[in-house]
Structures are given as C-alpha cells and as structure tokens.
Amino acid sequence: MSDEYKVNKSKLSFKGESKTKKKKRKAENPADEEDSNANANADGWVHVKALSDLGGPIFLTFSSDPPTSLSIDDKSTKVIMRPIESDSPSSSSSATSLDQAEPTVVQQVFVATMLPDSNRMTLKASNGRYLSSDKFGIVSADTEAIGMQEEWTAILKPEENGGIALQSHYGKFLSVDEVAAERPGSSLGFQIRADSEVIGFCELFQAKIQAKYRKKAKKTKEVQVATKDYEFEQSRKFQTWNHGRVVVSDQDIRELDKAKKQGRFSEALLDRREKVKSDRYCK
Known part of the structure; x- marks a missing residue:
C-alpha cells in the first residue's frame, strides 16, 4: 500500500490555530508534594501524626512485654489485649516490634469515626458493636447504638511517635493494667479498663492507620460537616x-x-x- 493511503492518527488541526504546550502543574507547597510522593509509595499501616488522620480502620497497640493490641474476644463482646504475632512464617519469635506490627486478625481492627466539629470519636469493633465504658470503668463492645458511653475524646501526644490517649465521657482514660495469669504456670496477662484519672505510660497507645487513608486525607480538603x-x-x-x-x-x-x-x-x-x-x- 502506498503512503498516500495511510491514515493520519494524529489530532486534527485547523488553519490559524495556535499550538500550545501543556504545562506541568506544580504543587503550591513543596512539602505537600513530598508528603504526596511519600504516601504514594507507602503501604501497610503507618503511625497517626495528627487528629485529622483519624478515620477508617485503626490499629491500637501497647508497649507491653510482649507487645499487645486492643482487640475483642473471638467468641464474646469482651475487650481484651491480644499479643501481637508476626505474620511471617520464617520469624523465629512470635512477638514483633511495635514499629513493624500489623494486625493479623480482624478482631484487632476498629473503625474510627470522628464526630463533627470535635475531637471525639467512636470506635466500631469487628462484631459491629461500639467500644464503650460505663461510669465504673468497665470496657465492652456490646452496644449497637451510639450514646455518650460510646464517645471517646482523642488526645494526641506528638512527642510519643503517634501516642494517643482515649478519654471516656466520664473523664477517665483507657488504661492497660497488668494482672495475674488466669491459669497456673502461664505468664502475666493484661486487662483493659477506663478508670485512670491521669495520662501515663499505661494510658498511651500507639495508633496506626492504613497508609491509603492518610493519602486520601492529604488530597481531600477538610470539609466541616454541618x-x-x-x-x-x-x-x-x-x-x-x-x-x-x-x-x-x-x-x-x-x-x-x-x-x-x-x-x-x-x-x-x-x-x-x-x-x-x-x-x-x-x-
């Protein structure tokens, strides 16, 4: 076939049109561009850096020995501290560091929802119930509706690498307490309560969210919900x-x-x- 019958696949142009070049859109703030590139390459779970990061799946860990995470019991609505296990079969130890820790079962993940115009939030467990505390500090996950006992005030400690404290409606803080083992010969266990009046070591959790949600938060402008x-x-x-x-x-x-x-x-x-x-x- 001769060249005169070849189809021109380029964009149609007309006489008198000016040729324009596409310009790359630069970010208004270079720091935002760096954060965007970092988030694009991030994967897995990352530390919470600001209260605006809270929203969606959240993983709350505690610096115990061995490291544990806030969880619910597999067969009940009881809130427990579950030992963090490595999901790698080649790992020689069952425990892993908090920096590398990721949830291995769905019971370790809660869904955080911020209430409008406030720093209060709700935490929904994998069983569809909400994390709550009564006036005696007893923590459970057995309510289907949101009331004052299901609201938690989030207090972020930036110097603690994502450390976060959760305050109940009664002004008391969620706390991890070391208790005696239930079975003879086993190691010490950990109990979760909400009756602490001050923020100390036992009241600080390490909060992690999925990297894709932080990326979404960076790209989306903050909108106040009426x-x-x-x-x-x-x-x-x-x-x-x-x-x-x-x-x-x-x-x-x-x-x-x-x-x-x-x-x-x-x-x-x-x-x-x-x-x-x-x-x-x-x-």
Missing part, C-alpha cells in the same frame, strides 16, 4: 423503614449544638430520633 447534615445521615442510617423517605426532627438545631458542647451529642441525636419514632434501636 450538624443538620450529620443528623440527616444518622437518621437515614438507623431508620426503621426503607422506602427512601427520611424523617428528621423539626426541633431547633441549636439544641444539638448545645448538646455537642456538653459532650452528649450522640445521646441528643438518639432522643430526637426517638421522638419521631424513626430509630430501630429506640424502644
């Missing part, structure tokens, strides 16, 4: 019917803003849904 929109989403999530119609309380939205300052935001939302009989958890 209280009204948050109430709508919660009503749609917990409503008793599924006909596409969402019923929201017609009471003044300022009541929720007041409840948020008092630390009972989730409880106020539940009360408002109860009055319109739209929540399947309300009796």
